[in-house]
Amino acid sequence: MNDFLLVGGLLCLDLVNTEPILAGTRVDLLPGFSDLVRWLQAAGALDEGDARRALSRWDGTGEGEIAWREAVALRAALRAGAERMVAGSDPGGGLVRAVNRVLGLAPARSRLVREEGRWVTRREPTTESPVRLLLPVAESAAWLLEHGDLSLVRRCGGERCVLVFYDGTKNRSRRWCSMDGCGSRAKAAAYYRRTHARQRGGEAAGQH
Numbered sequence: 001m002n003d004f005l006l007v008g009g010l011l012c013l014d015l016v017n018t019e020p021i022l023a024g025t026r027v028d029l030l031p032g033f034s035d036l037v038r039w040l041q042a043a044g045a046l047d048e049g050d051a052r053r054a055l056s057r058w059d060g061t062g063e064g065e066i067a068w069r070e071a072v073a074l075r076a077a078l079r080a081g082a083e084r085m086v087a088g089s090d091p092g093g094g095l096v097r098a099v100n101r102v103l104g105l106a107p108a109r110s111r112l113v114r115e116e117g118r119w120v121t122r123r124e125p126t127t128e129s130p131v132r133l134l135l136p137v138a139e140s141a142a143w144l145l146e147h148g149d150l151s152l153v154r155r156c157g158g159e160r161c162v163l164v165f166y167d168g169t170k171n172r173s174r175r176w177c178s179m180d181g182c183g184s185r186a187k188a189a190a191y192y193r194r195t196h197a198r199q200r201g202g203e204a205a206g207q208h
Helices: 011-016 033-042 048-058 062-086 093-105 130-147 179-206
Strands: 108-115 118-125 153-155 164-166
Touching (some): 011 062, 048 130, 062 093
């Protein structure tokens, strides 16, 4: 169980969503390196063993602090780019520069490996810097810009929600960050409006 909002459909958008609005206030769910590692594990970018080793090696160190600051900078660029995409604009050069910076700081090589009876290509970091932990996020953003449909990057329809997502539904009709969250609240609000409209209508008819 975790308290992260993994509803973005892409790892890079899930990073954006680590700054949600909760109880009317924007909250940072990644206030430090250990939180970053915990998020990467929850999002499936690190397994439990790698997460444990990362914390043991870099938590509380200057290197860990640098990696965390790089994550915060990447998140800010991703947020700005996502907002531009939601508005139907070009994602902007700032996003590309931020992604290329992480790719450059955490270089990787491609390697063919056997997994579950089939061959797959995996990217493996060639550096021991903790910045390499951000490589899957940068590669997710690179995939979005190279192969994704930028018009499918959308903002939740919730009145006070700032979460973004990539609409991968078949009919491209997703409106909410989640049906359990904003979707459920919107349905409840619509039901309330319908019910009270009928009540007011009945009261008005009874007065004639």
